[in-house]
Amino acid sequence: MAITFELIKQCSKTGARAGRLYTPHGVFETPIFMPVGTQATVKAMSPDELKAMGAGIILSNTYHLYLRPGHELVAEAGGLHGFMHWDRGILTDSGGFQVFSLGPLRKITEEGVAFRSHIDGSKHFLSPEKATEIQMALGADIIMAFDECVPYPAEYDYAKASTERTTRWAERCKKAHTRKDQALFGIVQGGMYKDLRAMSARDLVAMDFPGYAVGGLSVGEPKPLMYEILEYTVPLLPANKPRYLMGVGTPDCLVEGVMYGIDMFDCVFPTRVARNGTVMTSRGKLVVKNAEYARDFRPIDPDCECYTCRNFSRAYIRHLLKAEEIFGLRLTTIHNLHFLLNFMRNMRKAILEDRFLAFRQEFRAQYQLH
Amino acid sequence: MAITFELIKQCSKTGARAGRLYTPHGVFETPIFMPVGTQATVKAMSPDELKAMGAGIILSNTYHLYLRPGHELVAEAGGLHGFMHWDRGILTDSGGFQVFSLGPLRKITEEGVAFRSHIDGSKHFLSPEKATEIQMALGADIIMAFDECVPYPAEYDYAKASTERTTRWAERCKKAHTRKDQALFGIVQGGMYKDLRAMSARDLVAMDFPGYAVGGLSVGEPKPLMYEILEYTVPLLPANKPRYLMGVGTPDCLVEGVMYGIDMFDCVFPTRVARNGTVMTSRGKLVVKNAEYARDFRPIDPDCECYTCRNFSRAYIRHLLKAEEIFGLRLTTIHNLHFLLNFMRNMRKAILEDRFLAFRQEFRAQYQLH
Ligand SMILES: [Zn+2]
Numbered sequence: 001m002a003i004t005f006e007l008i009k010q011c012s013k014t015g016a017r018a019g020r021l022y023t024p025h026g027v028f029e030t031p032i033f034m035p036v037g038t039q040a041t042v043k044a045m046s047p048d049e050l051k052a053m054g055a056g057i058i059l060s061n062t063y064h065l066y067l068r069p070g071h072e073l074v075a076e077a078g079g080l081h082g083f084m085h086w087d088r089g090i091l092t093d094s095g096g097f098q099v100f101s102l103g104p105l106r107k108i109t110e111e112g113v114a115f116r117s118h119i120d121g122s123k124h125f126l127s128p129e130k131a132t133e134i135q136m137a138l139g140a141d142i143i144m145a146f147d148e149c150v151p152y153p154a155e156y157d158y159a160k161a162s163t164e165r166t167t168r169w170a171e172r173c174k175k176a177h178t179r180k181d182q183a184l185f186g187i188v189q190g191g192m193y194k195d196l197r198a199m200s201a202r203d204l205v206a207m208d209f210p211g212y213a214v215g216g217l218s219v220g221e222p223k224p225l226m227y228e229i230l231e232y233t234v235p236l237l238p239a240n241k242p243r244y245l246m247g248v249g250t251p252d253c254l255v256e257g258v259m260y261g262i263d264m265f266d267c268v269f270p271t272r273v274a275r276n277g278t279v280m281t282s283r284g285k286l287v288v289k290n291a292e293y294a295r296d297f298r299p300i301d302p303d304c305e306c307y308t309c310r311n312f313s314r315a316y317i318r319h320l321l322k323a324e325e326i327f328g329l330r331l332t333t334i335h336n337l338h339f340l341l342n343f344m345r346n347m348r349k350a351i352l353e354d355r356f357l358a359f360r361q362e363f364r365a366q367y368q369l370h
Numbered sequence: 371m372a373i374t375f376e377l378i379k380q381c382s383k384t385g386a387r388a389g390r391l392y393t394p395h396g397v398f399e400t401p402i403f404m405p406v407g408t409q410a411t412v413k414a415m416s417p418d419e420l421k422a423m424g425a426g427i428i429l430s431n432t433y434h435l436y437l438r439p440g441h442e443l444v445a446e447a448g449g450l451h452g453f454m455h456w457d458r459g460i461l462t463d464s465g466g467f468q469v470f471s472l473g474p475l476r477k478i479t480e481e482g483v484a485f486r487s488h489i490d491g492s493k494h495f496l497s498p499e500k501a502t503e504i505q506m507a508l509g510a511d512i513i514m515a516f517d518e519c520v521p522y523p524a525e526y527d528y529a530k531a532s533t534e535r536t537t538r539w540a541e542r543c544k545k546a547h548t549r550k551d552q553a554l555f556g557i558v559q560g561g562m563y564k565d566l567r568a569m570s571a572r573d574l575v576a577m578d579f580p581g582y583a584v585g586g587l588s589v590g591e592p593k594p595l596m597y598e599i600l601e602y603t604v605p606l607l608p609a610n611k612p613r614y615l616m617g618v619g620t621p622d623c624l625v626e627g628v629m630y631g632i633d634m635f636d637c638v639f640p641t642r643v644a645r646n647g648t649v650m651t652s653r654g655k656l657v658v659k660n661a662e663y664a665r666d667f668r669p670i671d672p673d674c675e676c677y678t679c680r681n682f683s684r685a686y687i688r689h690l691l692k693a694e695e696i697f698g699l700r701l702t703t704i705h706n707l708h709f710l711l712n713f714m715r716n717m718r719k720a721i722l723e724d725r726f727l728a729f730r731q732e733f734r735a736q737y738q739l740h
């Protein structure tokens with residue numbers, strides 16, 4: 001198997017767990033946050049900067065890379081690893097989420113999804129087989145089954161039909177997937193319906209994937225509902241396989257996800273808000289672009305040891321952002337990613353020392369949830 | 371004196387010379403190219419990346435920093451060095467060039483220049499005293515006298531009156547300048563008129579500045595005319611002071627400038643064209659954004675040892691630029707600056723080994739001038 005998961009420590013009071021993920025491009029400690037590099041680059045960052053802050057796996061995007069520069073070109077360059085000069089782990093999503101998000105630009109059938117490119121309007125067709133072929137060409141360590149992310153809210157009948165189709169598509173992906181040096185993960189759907197989640201989990205677990213994602217959460221539903229579904233779904237997944245919660249990356253949701261037994265996370269949140277001038281600190285978010293920081297010569301977060309906080313002030317970063325300078329976006333992105341990766345390391349340490357609940361409590365007391 | 375210049379080697383056949391510039395923030399080898407960091411940041415670059423490629427002095431901009439974030443704020447942050455976390459040399463221009471470029475937004479009198487901000491239209495007044503005060507607050511190692519860059523073409527009478535005023539303004543700058551830890555350079559003007567250049571040089575040399583710039587060149591005149599004026603003007607400047615040719619930074623002009631005895635250069639050219647997808651190589655320019663490089667997996671310049679060329683292909687860089695990814699701009703900027711800094715080092719080596727003319731000949735044979 002390309003990917004194996006070693007369970008190191010199970011929290012005695014919650015579902016939280018610390019583990020190790022063995023991949024063809026290194027061994028990574030879980031729980032892990034995976035920075036998003038949609039177009040074969042984590043926006044504003046260099047691979048070396050990501051390494052310096054301890055990033056292990058990054059996520060890249062089948063839909064975007066298929067359209068530009070094209071998966072054959074990436075394969076010619078030695079796959080994504082060679083193309084973007086990244087020798088640690090890579091996970092590619094299946095493109096399902098993106099094509100389903102295209103709305104009127106796409107049409108779903110049992111066979112797959114016909115859609116038009118958001119770049120030039122050209123016509124394309126993505127099926128389980130095609131999504132798998134593209135991901136094999138991209139050559140990530142972990143690839144994802146082609147699924148429909150059930151929107152929120154969704155009628156029961158729609159959610160059921162969609163989830164059943166996602167299961168049939170998962171079978172087709174598994175059949176199409178032939179690369180032994182990469183792992184194909186299944187994605188549990190089912191919307192906000194517990195019986196559909198149970199059905200999805202049961203059917204996918206029967207197919208024996210090397211890892212499982214929980215999809216269709218963080219799609220607009222209230223957080224308590226998301227946590228309820230997560231709490232219900234995770235125990236349905238095998239304990240000896242990695243569990244990945246897709247699209248989640250705010251500190252509060254990361255803590256809850258870990259508590260319910262999730263090992264892997266990804267989200268554009270830290271990099272996207274960074275480019276907007278919002279940074280995370282141990283006390284909550286800080287909009288460094290705001291006028292109140294114009295003469296604030298302290299670092300973003302005095303407790304942070306990232307390159308940004310070691311060398312630059314809020315006043316300087318604010319100036320760069322106001323002046324629309326690229327270096328400002330670099331500095332806020334570096335801080336936010338470092339903050340989240342470090343946050344995950346601290347959570348892991350708490351799990352290893354069996355004090356995860358205390359960590360969670362302290363976090364919730366300090367961090368202004370928003 | 372804050373700045374001293376040591377002449378190490380004089381070319382036996384041309385005016386080219388190798389030297390050392392001693393500043394409060396280090397000793398730098400000349401001839402030197404100074405990357406431009408208009409708004410207290412060299413666009414897309416970090417200070418560490420600049421250091422890694424051997425940058426010694428960077429240029430920043432009085433006009434821009436006065437308007438945003440304001441020179442008092444920069445002074446509070448410990449001056450430009452502290453504000454932008456750069457512990458090597460900094461040179462600030464006087465703002466003259468920018469306010470004169472504002473066209474209908476400015477009005478010139480003997481006292482100074484009234485202008486409106488390009489950012490918010492607010493009213494301001496820049497005089498020799500004000501420009502010097504701002505530059506003292508910014509705290510660069512080298513600051514420039516407030517001058518008018520005579521436009522091209524200009525009538526003789528206009529050029530004469532402007533140049534005489536620039537000389538009177540230089541005297542006022544000298545009087546206003548009280549910081550002992552920074553050097554104030556005079557700027558020779560005179561347009562394309564040799565007698566005015568002679569007058570300007572004579573008057574400024576009489577004031578005994580620690581260094582001299584040649585201004586008002588590379589403002590749209592044909593290159594042969596620029597070289598003619600340069601060849602005429604440089605010998606009028608004292609040999610024991612550094613000579614700075616403002617706004618020049620294409621490889622062919624750098625070679626000619628060095629040949630006529632210039633020690634310091636600055637230009638937005640390498641960083642600006644980089645962000646446009648154009649890179650310099652030992653053979654001439656290469657528009658890496660072009661379709662012909664889509665599947666070109668070679669580095670930009672196989673002879674270049676910069677971070678970009680050591681790790682990334684033309685195909686990847688082209689992809690990043692087409693996808694409008696920040697990392698693409700970073701990679702082309704790194705290459706172009708490294709290329710120019712290395713080019714200057716190679717010229718210096720040729721001067722030290724007294725083979726500068728051969729270097730120039732070889733360069734002109736290889737490099738496609740454009
Ligand atoms: Zn930080």
Ligand SMILES: [Zn+2]
Nearest residue numbers: 674676679705
């Ligand atoms: Zn290079």
